């Protein structure tokens with residue numbers, strides 16, 4: 144595997160893998176955006192990743208691999224547990240029905256990335272090929288500092304994975320929202336939709352949010368920056384590469400001008416003109 148190149152006459156191909164359960168995610172629009180922002184590159188929109196790459200005879204084995212990525216205990220990154228046949232059957236069902244919305248399971252992002260990478264052929268696994276997978280699976284990473292898992296929107300790697308469930312569930316909502324949620328919970332209720340609309344309209348991203356495609360352009364760019372210069376994130380809150388932990392930060396970074404900070408705007412210009420200095424391992 145060769146992921147770093149010294150030369151600047153690279154010929155990138157970006158593969159975008161669909162996530163059919165998200166009705167407002169438009170990958171053709173993201174394809175157009177990438178071509179506009181990165182210049183002369185090839186972008187291919189593919190079916191959902193597993194359907195596209197998994198050979199049907201390997202479905203049982205891959206279902207097992209996915210079940211092994213499930214987080215069992217939010218406070219431990221331990222995975223040595225026996226799988227129940229039902230868990231494997233459940234994963235198989237998900238593979239066969241990628242358009243079904245999911246909830247309730249958290250996967251270890253690093254392990255999921257390894258499982259996904261195992262499906263990519265060697266010919267497509269090098270510096271010139273960037274694989275960006277959209278999935279509705281929710282994943283997290285284990286944080287040694289507070290010894291627990293935290294849900295994430297993106298895992299940057301080979302491939303990169305972006306979660307359409309993560310964008311709703313991972314970045315925190317306002318304190319006022321959680322206070323109200325607690326209050327309703329004590330009454331055995333969820334916050335009524337009218338109240339959410341009235342008090343928080345547009346303040347956080349919901350499932351099938353009409354802004355999803357626009358927001359995901361920034362996460363796709365984080366994957367691209369990771370691949371090209373090994374630095375997916377930016378410290379500037381207004382830059383699309385900002386690593387947001389709150390919903391309001393996501394909205395600010397992805398939906399308000401400017402798109403990128405001056406530093407990243409300059410790097411993008413260098414990428415377009417192939418003047419960029421790529422990092423070598």
Ligand SMILES: [Zn+2]
Nearest residue numbers: 377382404407
């Ligand atoms: Zn930046």
